[in-house]
Amino acid sequence: xxxxxxxxxxxxxxxxxxxxxxxxxxxxxxxxxxxxxxxxxxxxxxxxxxxxxxxxxxxxxxxxxxxxxxxxxxxxxxxxxxxxxxxxxxxxxxxxxxxxxxxxxxxxxxxxxxxxxxxxxxxxxxxxxxxxxxxxxxxxxxxxxxxxxxxxxxxxxxxxxxxxxxxxxxxxxxxxxxxxxxxxxxxxxxxxxxxxxxxxxxxxxxxxxxxxxxxxxxx
Amino acid sequence: xxxxxxxxxxxxxxxxxxxxxxxxxxxxxxxxxxxxxxxxxxxxxxxxxxxxxxxxxxxxxxxxxxxxxxxxxxxxxxxxxxxxxxxxxxxxxxxxxxxxxxxxxxxxxxxxxxxxxxxxxxxxxxxxxxxxxxxxxxxxxxxxxxxxxxxxxxxxxxxxxxxxxxxxxxxxxxxxxxxxxxxxxxxxxxxxxxxxxxxxxxxxxxxxxxxxxxxxxxxxxxxxxxxxxxxxxxxxxxxxxxxxxxxxxxxxxxxxxxxxxxxxxxxxxxxxxxxxxxxxxxxxxxxxxxxxxxxxxxxxxxxxxxxxxxxxxxxxxxxxxxxxxxxxxxxxxxxxxxxxxxxxxxxxxxx
Ligand SMILES: Nc1ncnc2c1ncn2[C@@H]1O[C@H](COP(=O)(O)OP(=O)(O)OP(=O)(O)O)[C@@H](O)[C@H]1O
Ligand SMILES: [Mg+2]
Numbered sequence: 250x251x252x253x254x255x256x257x258x259x260x261x262x263x264x265x266x267x268x269x270x271x272x273x274x275x276x277x278x279x280x281x282x283x284x285x286x287x288x289x290x291x292x293x294x295x296x297x298x299x300x301x302x303x304x305x306x307x308x309x310x311x312x313x314x315x316x317x318x319x320x321x322x323x324x325x326x327x328x329x330x331x332x333x334x335x336x337x338x339x340x341x342x343x344x345x346x347x348x349x350x351x352x353x354x355x356x357x358x359x360x361x362x363x364x365x366x367x368x369x370x371x372x373x374x375x376x377x378x379x380x381x382x383x384x385x386x387x388x389x390x391x392x393x394x395x396x397x398x399x400x401x402x403x404x405x406x407x408x409x410x411x412x413x414x415x416x417x418x419x420x421x422x423x424x425x426x427x428x429x430x431x432x433x434x435x436x437x438x439x440x441x442x443x444x445x446x447x448x449x450x451x452x453x454x455x456x457x458x459x460x461x462x463x464x465x466x467x468x
Numbered sequence: 469x470x471x472x473x474x475x476x477x478x479x480x481x482x483x484x485x486x487x488x489x490x491x492x493x494x495x496x497x498x499x500x501x502x503x504x505x506x507x508x509x510x511x512x513x514x515x516x517x518x519x520x521x522x523x524x525x526x527x528x529x530x531x532x533x534x535x536x537x538x539x540x541x542x543x544x545x546x547x548x549x550x551x552x553x554x555x556x557x558x559x560x561x562x563x564x565x566x567x568x569x570x571x572x573x574x575x576x577x578x579x580x581x582x583x584x585x586x587x588x589x590x591x592x593x594x595x596x597x598x599x600x601x602x603x604x605x606x607x608x609x610x611x612x613x614x615x616x617x618x619x620x621x622x623x624x625x626x627x628x629x630x631x632x633x634x635x636x637x638x639x640x641x642x643x644x645x646x647x648x649x650x651x652x653x654x655x656x657x658x659x660x661x662x663x664x665x666x667x668x669x670x671x672x673x674x675x676x677x678x679x680x681x682x683x684x685x686x687x688x689x690x691x692x693x694x695x696x697x698x699x700x701x702x703x704x705x706x707x708x709x710x711x712x713x714x715x716x717x718x719x720x721x722x723x724x725x726x727x728x729x730x731x732x733x734x735x736x737x738x739x740x741x742x743x744x745x746x747x748x749x750x751x752x753x754x755x756x757x758x759x760x761x762x763x764x765x766x767x768x769x770x771x772x773x774x775x776x777x778x779x780x781x782x783x784x785x786x787x788x789x790x791x792x793x794x795x796x797x798x799x800x801x802x803x804x805x806x807x808x809x810x811x812x813x814x815x816x817x818x819x
Contacts, residue, residue: 367560371554371556373549374522378579385573390562390564465564
């Protein structure tokens, strides 16, 4: 393997890590509270608010039903507004985060729905405020489920980032297209695939470890 | 300590309105263990959940420790709830917290410091016998241990009242007994008032001072426990009591009992003694005074709050007139006597 190939692969890997990392964080910052909001405003829950739930659910559903490739193009004006350009890694982060937000919101909502309602009842009977119920009961009890969902999201983002890369975002996807596809560089193509597989395995492993750490259901 | 005034709870469902609680009036005195018994669907859970307003009554007043909960603001209600402990059938412990941290939760909610929490919790761990389990997670505990944790948690904020929603229904009889003993012990040491609901007469028998029967959302009978067992008023009370006492015949004999008198048979009586009659030497009286021969097929004397309550099934042999006289004698004593059948004399010996 030549020095340049190595340099290209390293650079592309770092770009992918950067895009996935930043967009995962941004998506979690919005998606986590959104998921909690969905859960608590849902029918029969601690802050039941039918209209708010329906509006949020509609937004999330719309967000999730747009294919990523379309979303990427559709948000270009918005990306330009925020980042100043529509190409490059930073520009790719905008559609990546937007795509992951509704996904995380649903994943979090589902994890919360798994929490035994008796626990919320017990906390209410102790005089807990809604905020205390969220912080002390809902989040800790659903943490394994939330981490599982976040792991899933990050792994999806690796795939999406490759797509974003293909249209000028940089990263491993970009490398695979430019060298592997356009120049028929099979070894480069293989190399990018191997690196992506390693990334996915690594993230899944970390996720599983964390789920194990926070899960005390059955040992 | 707990006063419920004209509580109604109605649910509107697609198939019409359900009246889960129909004009409930209840008074639980300080230091008392009050049991409410009822069949499934009677409204027990709804009733106990109304006491701390987990369920908001459609109308009526809930007064706990002198405070009318039904008129409080949300934040006042939260404060009032801290003085009402509650335990549940399925324990409802946080799986993500250790035993210690579960018990600490109510105090964390009140903003206690770590040190204050520790000072409050240690005596409770001792009381509930959980000292060696403090770092265990609920998944590592047995049902009885989980309920102990739940009890300690309910007591952490030093409540005046403890509500128990079928707390022993998920436990085996032996563990049930231990938990009920613990509740009695807590009542005595902490001067707590306990309201519990159950569908098992044995729970009432084991630990309650007063009992009320809930049927179709109405309290239909209320009494001191000894009185309740001695003089049940409603048919459902009698049924509950009957179900809690063993007074069936051994299979071998039961299959031979005839419904009508025939030659060479002996009558079988079921005697129910209450209060004084339970302590009198009735059998020897029958033998000596009426010259009857008695074969005891089944006997059981229970003591409920020091009131003896006995059931005996006997086969009687002797002159027909003497048997009649003996029957009259028992009835005059206040023994409830019922002829449940006749056994052929080759089955039972009176030797
Ligand atoms: N949220 C609800 N909506 C509609 N009906 C309800 C609701 N909760 C309870 N009910 C009805 O109220 C009645 C009493 O229910 P409740 O749960 O209090 O009974 P229970 O005595 O505790 O029974 P169990 O021993 O089975 O727990 C039942 O007929 C039930 O169907
Ligand atoms: Mg119930």
